[in-house]
Amino acid sequence: MTLTQEQFDNLVKQLEVYAYRQPEDFRKRVFLLVIMGYGYILIVLSFLLWVIVTICSANYRSLWMGSALVIALILLGIVVRSLWVQIPKPKGKRLRRKEVPCLFKLVDELSIILKTPKFHNILLTNELNAAVLQRPRLGIFGWFENYLLVGLPLMQALTLEQFHAIIAHEFGHLSAKHSRFAGWIYRTRQAWVKLLQGLHKHYENSKSGSGIWYIDLLMLVANGLGFLVFGWFFKWFVSKFTAYSFVLASTNEYEADKCSANLVGGEHFAQGLISIAVKHRYINRTFWREIYQQADRNSKPPDAIPLMFQALQTEIPSDKKERWLKAALTEKTDTSDTHPCLSERLSALGYLANAFKLSQKLVITKSAAKELFSEDFLKKITMQTNEEWLQTNMGFWQVRNSYLQDITPKLLELEEKAKTRKLTFDEKWNICRWTKEIKGGDAAIPLLQNLLIEKSYYAPANHLLGKILLEKQDATGIRYIDSAVSCNVELTVSAYQLVCDFLYYEQGNTERIRYYQNKIEQYYYRQYFRSLD
Known part of the structure; x- marks a missing residue:
């Protein structure tokens, strides 16, 4: 029986208490759950192999024996494929010691102090984040390749001390051997999920049929047996195992935090966490919005990446900083x-009581990137990243400029027309949406409000007004978003994602975010089951 979300949450809470009080016993229980899952699969595999060997070594042949052999081989193939869980190579620019010797020196020092394995690759990414990854080259058989992922925006947003603390946290996972054990747990969970997905995929394929009744019958029987043997066990097992692995990963985060605080200093690490949280919101809620708004005025995109790096080091308006x-x-x-x-x-x-005091130190006089990279290398990698961004976004700028050139005369024509005669509803709607595009949201708000007085159930107008208000940090926009979805369920995903973004970035309201995420998931479920009809 699959756990409901409420049951899953309650189980996680219980396990968190258990993991806190008896950490070693908890890890042993996680290990035993893994053994239990693999043990069940081993029993099934052994039985399937026994069936295959028995039939192949029999002295007589029959249609029934041949059918049983094919069914056993199908099930064996599904199970074996599920055990080969590959983690793809992470993406990023591979750094070399001769290019950035200071960064490698920092990494070497942390590896020695914390007694971690050496990294085979250090990758520079475009994320405001850092991470370690142990990737098994041979799936469940191991042979690990260690990656350190370092975000260039992260290095531009933090001082050297703050960056040192954040990286020490990541090393803390390897130091306590979290990564290898947690990685094994992760791959195990993926194997169970992949097994269930394989059974479901084969079931869906068998429904379409091959046109040969005998083969279709064998496929149907094989899938039926697969669900009978694995379905009931892993639907219960995966939910429970996911709860245990979630608590394990969460506990490891606290231990890695403590490792960083002991090595570099708790204040530097706390400053780093606060800086990432605030600047992540600043970049996504303000910086990129202002960058893309320039497409309304300029025919070519700006050099956004150097501007972003500069913005990550400068003062954020106090009202926004405190709100975020x-x-x-x-x-x-x-x-x-x-x-x-x-x-x-x-x-x-x-450091919770001093959080707002620590947030006053977000301005960076010299970033970790400038401390650890040479001026020439930093300039080179910044321009390369910027060039990639320009190439990716040039098309948007061209389409946006073409669109504005097309609608500007149409808006002027409708505004003149409105002075002499009454407009149709569609014409009024065009004035609303084109005004928003050309003159901005503030100019469009009263027009949309008047339009909704005439037709309150018009979904596009509710959606647009809700979006404008949420962009202005006005929570009343949620009411219009709800109205839009109630009038047109096809807006569910795009509309409620706007609400989730607002609640996350501006309010941090986790419970309401989950409420709207559940609505999105329910929409996808309805669409999926509708496609099966």
């Missing part, structure tokens, strides 16, 4: 993310 930090601290730990929420991590470090 408050939103980050309001978030609650959720079962959708193994990382504990910011307030709980700061509390564990002893």
Whole structure:
């Protein structure tokens, strides 16, 4: 029986208490669950191999024996493929020691102090984040390849001390051998999920049929037996195992935090966490929005990457900084993310009470990137990243300019027309949406409000007005979004994603975010089952 979301959340809460009080016993229980899952599969595999060997070594042949052999081979293939879980290579620019010797020196020092395995690859990414990854080259058979992923925006957003603390946290996972054990647990969970997906895929393929009744019958029987043997066990097992692995990953995060605080200093690490939380919101809610708005005025995109790096080091307006930090601290730990929420991590470090005081130190006089990279290399990699961004976004700028050139005379024509005669509803709607595009949201708000007085159930107008209000940090926009979806269910995903973004970035309201995410998931479920009819 699959656990409901409420049952899963309750189980996680119980396991968190158990893991806190008896950490070693908890890890042993996780290990035993893995053995239990693999043991069940081993029993099934042994039985299938016994069936295959028995039939192949029999002295007589029959249609029934041949059918049983084919069914056993089909099930064997599904199970074996599920055990080969490959983790793809992470993407990023591979750094070399001669290019960035200072970064490699820092990495070497941390590896020695924390007694971690050496990294085979250090990759520079475009994320405001850092991570370690142990990738098994041979799937479940291991032979690990170690990766350190370092985001260039992260290095531009933090001081050297803050960056050192964040990287030390990542090394803390390897130091306590979290990564290898956690990676094994992750791959195990993926194997169970892949097995169920394989059974479902074969079931879907068998429904279409091959046109040969005998083969279709064998496929149907094989899938039926597969669900009978594995379905009931793993639907229950995967849910329970996921809860255990979630708590394990969350516990490891606290231990890695403590490792960083002991090595580099809790204040530097707390400053780094706060800086990432606030600047992540700044980049996504303000910086990129302002960059893409330039497409309304300029025919070519700006050099956004150097501008972003500069913005990550400068002062953020105090009202926005306080609002975003408050939103980050309001978030609650959720079962959708193994990382504990910011307030709980700061509390564990002893810096929650000083969070707003620490946020005053977000301005960077010299970033970690400038400390660890030479001026020539930093300039080179910045321009390369910027050139990639320009190539990716040039098309958007061209399409946007063409669109504005097309609608500008149409809007002027409708505005003149409105002075002499009454417009149709469609013409009024065009004025609303074109005004928003050309003159901005503030100019469009009263027009949309008047339009909705005439037809309150018009979904596009509700959606547009809700979007404008949410962009202005006005929570009343949610009411219009709800109205839009109630009038047109096809808007569910795009509309409620706007609400989730607003609640996350501006309010940190985890419970309401989950509420709207559930609505999106329910929509997808309805679409999926409708496609089966």
